[in-house]
Amino acid sequence: MTRTLEVAACIVGAGPVGATLAATLAAADLPVAVVDSAPLPPMELPEFDGRAYAIALTSKRLLDAAGVWEHLPAPPCPILEIRVADGRPGEPASRLHLHWRAAEVSEEPFGYMVEARALRVALNARLPRMANLAVFAPARAEAERRAEGAVVRLSTGEEIRARLVVAAEGRNSPLRRQAGIRAATLDYRQIGMVGAFAHERPHRNVALEQFLPNGPFAQLPLSGPGGFGTATLPHASAFVWADRTEIAQRMLALPDVAFGRELRRRLGEHLGEIRPIGRRWSYPLSALHVSRWWDTRLALVGDAAHGVHPIAGQGLNLGFRDVAALAEEVIAAWNGGGDPGAPEVLARYQARRRGDTLLMLSGMHALERLFGNDIAPVRWARRLGIAAVDRLPGLKRAFARQAMGLTPGVTGLLAGQRLRR
Numbered sequence: 446m447t448r449t450l451e452v453a454a455c456i457v458g459a460g461p462v463g464a465t466l467a468a469t470l471a472a473a474d475l476p477v478a479v480v481d482s483a484p485l486p487p488m489e490l491p492e493f494d495g496r497a498y499a500i501a502l503t504s505k506r507l508l509d510a511a512g513v514w515e516h517l518p519a520p521p522c523p524i525l526e527i528r529v530a531d532g533r534p535g536e537p538a539s540r541l542h543l544h545w546r547a548a549e550v551s552e553e554p555f556g557y558m559v560e561a562r563a564l565r566v567a568l569n570a571r572l573p574r575m576a577n578l579a580v581f582a583p584a585r586a587e588a589e590r591r592a593e594g595a596v597v598r599l600s601t602g603e604e605i606r607a608r609l610v611v612a613a614e615g616r617n618s619p620l621r622r623q624a625g626i627r628a629a630t631l632d633y634r635q636i637g638m639v640g641a642f643a644h645e646r647p648h649r650n651v652a653l654e655q656f657l658p659n660g661p662f663a664q665l666p667l668s669g670p671g672g673f674g675t676a677t678l679p680h681a682s683a684f685v686w687a688d689r690t691e692i693a694q695r696m697l698a699l700p701d702v703a704f705g706r707e708l709r710r711r712l713g714e715h716l717g718e719i720r721p722i723g724r725r726w727s728y729p730l731s732a733l734h735v736s737r738w739w740d741t742r743l744a745l746v747g748d749a750a751h752g753v754h755p756i757a758g759q760g761l762n763l764g765f766r767d768v769a770a771l772a773e774e775v776i777a778a779w780n781g782g783g784d785p786g787a788p789e790v791l792a793r794y795q796a797r798r799r800g801d802t803l804l805m806l807s808g809m810h811a812l813e814r815l816f817g818n819d820i821a822p823v824r825w826a827r828r829l830g831i832a833a834v835d836r837l838p839g840l841k842r843a844f845a846r847q848a849m850g851l852t853p854g855v856t857g858l859l860a861g862q863r864l865r866r
């Protein structure tokens with residue numbers, strides 16, 4: 446016999462964005478279902494995902510409100526300083542750089558470094574404990590959406606009647622395609638390489654971004670040593686290194702010692718001896734922009750709605766801002782006795798998210814193009830530009846607040862508002 450479930454929202458995709466949305470809505474007492482085509486426990490395994498996310502302060506507040514942050518398996522590493530410089534592999538970083546200290550901007554850190562698998566451990570611990578949240582994974586979902594409501598049929602036999610279906614299936618969202626929502630993409634012809642390395646000297650909670658001719662290189666501090674280090678290399682950092690596809694493929698094939706040498710040519714000498722640890726991961730990089738964020742009884746969130754260059758580690762943070770905006774609209778409609786999947790609710794959600802995402806998309810794209818240019822006059826102009834911004838405290842502070850998610854008028858879950866239980 447088919448089991449039928451009635452929910453306010455059925456979220457398809459339990460990645461970091463879909464799972465956080467599910468936890469946020471369920472924490473506000475809404476009946477929710479979340480479906481993923483993959484089983485969730487293996488996502489915690491070290492071989493599943495090598496990324497470490499720079500979680501902005503406002504994203505941390507959302508994870509707090511959803512009851513996820515407290516389940517992180519270890520305290521995440523706070524980012525207290527950010528240094529941005531222009532450079533070339535094998536040369537010392539330009540002395541004309543930008544340097545931010547969190548204490549000059551707010552009383553809290555810029556953000557926290559959280560490994561993808563640690564966030565998954567927390568989500569997997571939180572989701573099954575929520576009484577009004579049903580998790581179906583692995584399961585395939587077929588959605589039938591009509592003006593009066595949606596029905597999601599699962600490969601496992603269940604039928605879910607939902608006021609709203611949320612597409613959170615990442616880049617290649619089948620629900621987005623079925624709804625005929627156009628997605629424009631731009632291939633950067635770069636590969637993002639990620640992994641971790643142990644190092645001799647402490648990172649002092651400083652995140653470093655080096656803009657190199659073929660793509661940016663970031664060193665991001667990890668809580669350490671956490672089992673990473675050795676007596677001589679007791680500290681650990683993550684790297685995100687974007688390079689032209691053919692160069693990245695060559696780098697990825699190098700043995701550890703040679704790969705470590707290439708890392709150090711880009712990183713510089715400030716951390717002393719280094720050694721890559723664990724395996725390396727690679728992701729082809731592209732930007733993605735959708736023509737609209739909703740359709741009948743359907744809302745898009747996370748990478749299903751946008752893709753940005755990881756140059757400033759903002760992709761997941763954008764997804765968390767989608768979660769906050771959609772959750773606030775849906776909770777307000779539900780608590781007011783309204784319909785959380787009604788067109789006016791979804792139109793308000795789109796209006797809240799479109800501008801911010803476009804700004805981030807174009808900003809990351811402009812940065813990538815400006816810094817990916819090695820023509821000498823352009824290089825000098827941007828080095829001078831960097832130095833000039835470093836001497837303009839107002840502008841510098843504005844950039845920092847943007848990266849923390851503290852955009853003007855930030856309210857609700859991103860401002861630390863708690864959910865009613």
Ligand SMILES: Cc1cc2nc3c(=O)[nH]c(=O)nc-3n(C[C@H](O)[C@H](O)[C@H](O)COP(=O)(O)OP(=O)(O)OC[C@H]3O[C@@H](n4cnc5c(N)ncnc54)[C@H](O)[C@@H]3O)c2cc1C
Pocket residue numbers: 457458459460461462463480481482483496497498499500584585586613614615616619637638639685728746747748749755757758759760761762763764
């Ligand atoms: C190299 C690199 C470094 C990055 N670093 C950062 C960073 O430091 N900070 C940051 O904010 N962002 C970063 N990002 C971006 C970030 O990784 C993504 O924005 C984030 O993973 C998007 O999460 P999501 O839940 O929307 O999608 P995904 O993580 O893609 O999750 C989608 C989920 O949907 C499921 N699914 C797929 N298809 C179906 C289906 N048909 N039915 C049901 N379920 C389905 C999948 O199994 C998966 O669980 C980085 C990205 C890259 C490439």
